[in-house]
Amino acid sequence: MSHDFRVGIAGLGTVGASAVRMLARQDEQLTARLGRRVRVTAVTARDRTRERGFDLATLTWFDDPVALARSGDIDCFVELIGGEDGPALEAVTAALETGKHVVTANKALLARHGVTLAALAEKKGVSLAFEASVAGGIPVIKTLREALGGNSVSRVYGILNGTCNYILSRMEAEGLSFDECLKDAQRLGYAEADPTFDIGGFDTAHKLSILTSLAFGTEIDAEAIYVEGISSISPIDIRMADELGYRIKLLGVAERTKTGIEQRVHPTMVPKSSAIAQVMGVTNAVTIDADAVREVTLVGPGAGGDATASAVVADICDLAAGGAGPAFGVPVGALRKPERAAMRMHTGGYYVRLTAYDRPGAAASIVTRMAEADISLESIVQHRSEDAAQRDPSGRSGAPVPVVLITYATTEAAIRKAVDKVIGDGHVAEAPQVIRIERE
Amino acid sequence: MSHDFRVGIAGLGTVGASAVRMLARQDEQLTARLGRRVRVTAVTARDRTRERGFDLATLTWFDDPVALARSGDIDCFVELIGGEDGPALEAVTAALETGKHVVTANKALLARHGVTLAALAEKKGVSLAFEASVAGGIPVIKTLREALGGNSVSRVYGILNGTCNYILSRMEAEGLSFDECLKDAQRLGYAEADPTFDIGGFDTAHKLSILTSLAFGTEIDAEAIYVEGISSISPIDIRMADELGYRIKLLGVAERTKTGIEQRVHPTMVPKSSAIAQVMGVTNAVTIDADAVREVTLVGPGAGGDATASAVVADICDLAAGGAGPAFGVPVGALRKPERAAMRMHTGGYYVRLTAYDRPGAAASIVTRMAEADISLESIVQHRSEDAAQRDPSGRSGAPVPVVLITYATTEAAIRKAVDKVIGDGHVAEAPQVIRIERE
Structure with missing residues (x-):
């Protein structure tokens, strides 16, 4: 394993550009650790001229992500294009079909096509890695898949959307209305112009579907998720929660119940003394309840170019070290069909x-x-x-x-x-x- | 990699026995994930007759840990004997010398001999893994070594000793004296009859020395750690801290400063609003400050048979999957000599x-x-x-x-x-x- 591990990156927004710079900055350290060099050799992006803090001239430029994915000059394709279908799906499929490892941060793609893509990766003897797709810089995928491998998980839940947590935190801290806080979040770049995807809970649901699969060894079942957003939360709810010893958080919760696996995303009152209640602003947190460790909580940045790039780079390094196992913990054939627990039974x-x-x-x-x-x-x-x-x-x-x-x-x-x-x-x-x- | 991964376990106390049961319980799941079976084949312990919840008859019994370590019938030796020298050191050395992977929970051994043992492992082409040696079931070693590999760490600190955190938490919650709480901790089995090692901060120091090496890519330098225990903390300090907006925790802190790496263990006042301040009782927590992720905090059980066994099993599985890199992140030859920052410069x-x-x-x-x-x-x-x-x-x-x-x-x-x-x-x-x- 002494030849260079060649990486092609599709998408050079804040995450992609940060990953390129990070790999260059940590080159010496990573080479020492991995016993081989990780080298970005090729890239594609919408805009070739934008200043990104590194020299594009040393890299092979592709206009088309699929062409990059099929290129014989890379060992690993990093998909940072976004979108659950279209170019992202085409390029990831092309990369896997031509025997490249894939690293992606695309939770929408995984929520919809994760199992199919994992099966393709297995067939081709390559890996599909996606630490960056859930909770940014927090290593929750690695923790569920590797660190807690000896455990039987009973519940995993978390604050998986920084936009919502920012809004709820500000509503509480300043007594503001939902609409005022949303406007501020948009002004600060924490929320999109069309915020539905975040505040409606759909982003959290995509991420939760991935965690559920890893936690319970089941096929991804995003359609089964009960989803409720935060727009109905009013200042009086925040105040009443406070008075009663609770705080309101948008949680994604996946839980093994007697009637099956419950997957739900909704505003949730959590005791103020709980670890998850302390998590304010754009920070994310995930708690895993499991038989051996009882409770492990991971807290950190759920978004941001550098934090997400940190997860992308970790995946790339695991692949360069030859160490990634099946995408969802067990081979696709061993994933169970999820038994859905009806929400009315919650x-x-x-x-x-x-x-x-x-x-x-x-x-x-x-x-x-x-x-x-x-x-x-x-x-x-x-x-x-x-x-x-x-x-x-x-x-x-x-x-x-x-x-x-x-x-x-x-x-x-x-x-x-x-x-x-x-x-x-x-x-x-x-x-x-x-x-x-x-x-x- | 289809043959069984054969594990020999030395030490069948609560951790060892739990690891044996866990591997049996999760057999199907782990085999699916790893593509091979992990099988405990041989054991050694002080007492052969004790009831441990599994049948010893199916396993090869050794009276001597070194003989088990040298046995040709195992691929991986798990050291749960304890002690920084003596049988633990002899057995681990024997296992590495005869080409077995080693998993250990022994922070004292690592603090003293970690670098030498890592060098021996490298020479023999095997791995030395020790997730269980720091913060029990919390995957902090994996996080530092793998998940944050693209980051430059500036500080790592945490609550690494459950006994001390239990005592400080009770002093605060109930206004009790240090001595009263220590007695209760002993009665509940949270503290040893001779509690010096815990309350004097030495256990935290051993663990910190391991985190420092991983965080900064330096050789372990446990002697450089400034250590102060918690026995001088009085109820008035706890009350004053509370009044001033702080909570007192025994922290291990390793920090990159202008004059070198600072390693210190001492009672510390942390803002009540910080994540680490929320960690009460025997729970452990580690925060890592790094350039890309800014701040990641991991919270969970720092001790206990099942939680520690969870980390041991995770290490075994990583080794079975062929995925462990150099023990301290980079090969021993690439570890830097730590530049010690004098405590008076803190x-x-x-x-x-x-x-x-x-x-x-x-x-x-x-x-x-x-x-x-x-x-x-x-x-x-x-x-x-x-x-x-x-x-x-x-x-x-x-x-x-x-x-x-x-x-x-x-x-x-x-x-x-x-x-x-x-x-x-x-x-x-x-x-x-x-x-x-x-x-x-």
């Missing part, structure tokens, strides 16, 4: 915020509906605004007031049924807010 | 608690001594006890009262000089408490 605590008309009997009726659905309440909080109390000391004004219920463990089905009944009773002025609680 | 903030006689001029004199040593103070806190205030409203009783100073960044040399002067002035009743602050 069991856990719930935060339910109702905007109830302030009149006699409303609270009693709400609590009765919960009891009818066999839901036990841990707490009930009703804060009448000072305004309302002054206007109407009798508590019979009929003005809408927030009523918050925290339940003990119950099922999604029971909660939905009870909430529907409460709506039907006509006591609430707005659509209720329901937030799941992840207690430990 | 620069940082300090907490200084003086027990000063309550009389006119004492505080002024102390503050003057600090100013003379060019030390700027961030805060000065003097709480007279209610008792003292009642007895003597004039503030001239001469009774000892605590005075706490928090400094801006200064040097260890300056602090020591200033504190010596204060002692010389005769204003303090007891030896001052000095605790370093790690601000970010």
Whole structure:
């Protein structure tokens, strides 16, 4: 293994350019460690003229990613193009078909075609590596696949989208509305002009689908994920969570349950004392619950050119060292079909915020509906605004007031049924807010 | 690589026995992943008759670890004997000399002989793996060596000893004294009958020496570590830290400074909002500061049979997959001699608690001594006890009262000089408490 490991990079945005510079900067160290040189030999990008902090002249330029992927002059193809189909898929397929290892940061591609691509890689005797696709610079793929290989995982969950965590953190710290924080995130470059993909939870879902496969040895099943975004979270939810000892995070959760594997992405209340609750701003974090280690949490940068490039370079080095195993931990043939747990079977605590008309009997009726659905309440909080109390000391004004219920463990089905009944009773002025609680 | 990977285990305490059971339990999964079976074929332990949850009859028994290490029937020798010399060293040396891979959890052995053993492994073309030697089930070795390979590390620090963190956590949570908490830790099996090794910081130092080598590509230099334990920490320090926004943790810190590599183990005040401050009880945590990822923190179980066995099994699997590189990241010949930074050159903030006689001029004199040593103070806190205030409203009783100073960044040399002067002035009743602050 003494010849150079030749790398072709498709996509020279912040990640690609950073990876090229990093490999040059760490050349001596990496060569010593790997016993061979890792050398970027060829690149392709949309714009050949942009200044990227290194000299393109020493590299072979390709106009077409597929041509680069098929080139006989590389051992490893790095896909940083993006998109779940189109050029990214074509180029990765071409690279694997022509016997090159592939490194990609493309979670959308993996969520959709990961298993097919892994099978192709196996057939061709090459590797497909994707540490950078989930949680940027945090080595969660390596940890699940290699470090916890002796464990049986029961749950993996995390903050996998920095944009959402930034927005929720700012809403809490400054009491701002969702819309104000989103605007700031866009201004600072943390959110796209069209933020749907991030704030709708879809980016988190793509990443979660990859973690689920690695954690449970199952085929990727992104369509099974229950997805709820953060746009309905209001300052009052953030305040109530705080008062009750919780913080709201957008979590991706994959969990082995009695009825199958639950995969869900939704705003979640986590105890303020938990490790995941401490993670603020654009930082990501993943917690893995497993039989031997109990709980391991990894915290770090979920995005950014250098952090993501760090993961890309780690993958390249593993491949150069000949050390990558099957993409999803076991060969594709050994991946199990995931048994999907229906979301209505989800069991856990719930935060339910109702905007109830302030009149006699409303609270009693709400609590009765919960009891009818066999839901036990841990707490009930009703804060009448000072305004309302002054206007109407009798508590019979009929003005809408927030009523918050925290339940003990119950099922999604029971909660939905009870909430529907409460709506039907006509006591609430707005659509209720329901937030799941992840207690430990 | 289709023949079985045969493992011999020396030491069947909680870790060894757990590793045997784990490999059996995960057999199918691991075989699928590695493309070969990992099979424990031979063992040795002090007691052959103890019940360990598996049948010894199917395994070859050795009375002597060295004989097991030399046996031709194993590919990998797992050392779980302990001790920095003696049978552990003999057996590991024998295994490497006869061409077996070695997996060890023995930080004392590595701190003393790690580089020599790594050189022997290289010479024989085998690997020396030791994920379990630092922070139990947390994959910090793999993260430093593989996942952050493209990074230049500037600092690595962590809570590496669960006993100390348990004691400090309980002192804070319950206002108990160090001695009370130590006794409880012993009763619960978290501390040894002779706790010196843990509470004196020596266990943390061994682990730190390994992290330093991996982080900076230098030879292990355990003797260079400045070590201070936690036995001098009193409830008043814990309370004052809390009041000032800090928490006290026993940290191992390795840092690249202008004058060389600083390695130190001491009680440290960390901001309550930091990730490391959230780590309570026997849990361990390591933070790595590096150029590309900025900051990555790993949190998890630092000890325990199953958690440590998880790391042992991960190492075994990496070796079975053929994927381990040089023990300390680069070949021994490429490890640099560490340039030691003198502790007196350490620069940082300090907490200084003086027990000063309550009389006119004492505080002024102390503050003057600090100013003379060019030390700027961030805060000065003097709480007279209610008792003292009642007895003597004039503030001239001469009774000892605590005075706490928090400094801006200064040097260890300056602090020591200033504190010596204060002692010389005769204003303090007891030896001052000095605790370093790690601000970010």
